[in-house]
Amino acid sequence: MQKVSCPSCGAPVEFKSHASVMAVCDYCKSALLKDADSVRDMGKMSAVLEDYSPLQVGTSGSFGGQEFSVLGRIQLRYAAGLWNEWYVMYGDGRAGWLSESGGQYTLTGEKEATGALPAFEQIRIGAPYNVLGKVCTAADVRTAQCTGGEGELPFSVGAGWQAKVADLRSGRSFVTLDYSEGSAPKVYAGQAVTLEQLKCQLLRDDDTVRDSAGKYTKSVQPLACPSCGGSLSWVPGVTKQIVCPSCRSPVDTTTDVAAVLAAGERMEQFDTTLKLGAKGNIGGAAYQVIGAMLRRDDEGEEWTEYQLYSPRGGFLWLIETAEGWQRSRLQDDWPVWNPSETVKVGDLAYKKLYEYAATVVAAVGAFNWQVRAGDTAQVVEYEAGKNRLAAERTGEELSWSWSTPVGADQLRAWFGLAIPDAVLAPKTDIMKLAEYFLYGVAGVNFIPLMFDFDETWHYSAFAAAAIWLPAKIISMMQD
Incomplete structure (x- = not known):
């Protein structure tokens, strides 16, 4: 020394x-x-x-x-x-x-x-x-x-x-x-x-992280949006960017003085099931929702990704899709990627499921990197049972994430929220199920009707109406 x-x-x-x-x-x-x-x-x-x-x-x-x-x-x-x-x-x-x-x-x-x-x-x-x-x-x-x-x-x-x-x-x-x-x-x-x-x-x-994070050792001023002057609710030091909830301007928080990256840019508002600041206990660690972004694939399907942070648990993602919810985390253990139809992590093989471009439609809250509407990444998803691996690639970075389904009861237990089942459960199309079942009924009765088309046809018609009408009424009530 x-x-x-x-x-x-x-x-x-x-x-x-x-x-x-x-x-x-x-x-x-x-x-x-x-x-x-x-x-x-x-x-x-x-x-x-x-x-x-x-x-x-x-x-x-x-x-x-x-x-x-x-x-x-x-x-x-x-x-x-x-x-x-x-x-x-x-x-x-x-x-x-x-x-x-x-x-x-x-x-x-x-x-x-x-x-x-x-x-x-x-x-x-x-x-x-x-x-x-x-x-x-x-x-x-x-x-x-x-x-x-x-x-x-x-x-x-x-x-x-x-x-x-x-x-x-x-x-x-x-x-x-x-x-x-x-x-x-x-x-x-x-x-x-x-x-x-x-x-x-x-x-x-x-406590030390919470008190000092996001601050320089020199003088510190309260952070307000340089575009509209509105106050910015964020987790200090955790994030590299905030999207102002008032004017939707993206604000860079890694510089000494917060600067609007694109003052004229406005991000479309969107409703989220989980609200910014929502707190949940996941795996024994206290997490908080710090950001949410709406993404869309090249076929028009949309989903919402929530970024959560815990001082000891690190970063975690919850993904809300039309099929339900998933919990996702970045991978430390990487597969060798060709890309190919299958990838392997340890002894478990994952088969290729989807390949698409994912584009950010809107974002709100805070993130640990800079997010803008229009940001696009190429995504390849692989599946093994109920678990999925996803490779997400841009011009400068490739990342792998692992995700697993989350049930409605589990999400309620984490956040203590009275969210209805219709939001948490996969959005099943009741009319489609009724339609498929009706096709099955018609198929079963089609052959005997060909040979004996007598007065019994109205029984089949009545059964079809009994299936179709309740489904139609339920669908209208949901809308």
């Missing part, structure tokens, strides 16, 4: 790792670069946005029998949001990175590159690449800006520093190709992890 005095304010600054070449002063936020014989001031480092993350500098944990400590963080911003890269040091002196994005975590370390690697510009989302002897799928390709940092870092970053990175996945394996320093990438490999697996200590508690 090396202790120095900040050249700017004189406060003590510690370099816990000899591999660290930069540290950010906790007091004045000066970025300090460690030379061979001195430490010099590189100027101010932008403060990080205190988001929903339970991690902090000083958090410790263990994985695979190796203990580690979090020494520093950089925050990286791209067009649709931001993510955290936590710099960690293991007990044996090795360094690594704990990446945190949208409530998902990956733990990686630098590896020696082997074999030919693709150029950054040649990587295509969803395409397979052989990296470190394993076929991986390109999941994410981005050029991001470093917008803030704290603690110790193994390299120098400052204003204008860019990260050009591509993430690839196979099963739980995770590989990052970092092209930030040139055409030949650095390779970082590891796997997807959860906070429970990391056995973390000294995490920020829920």
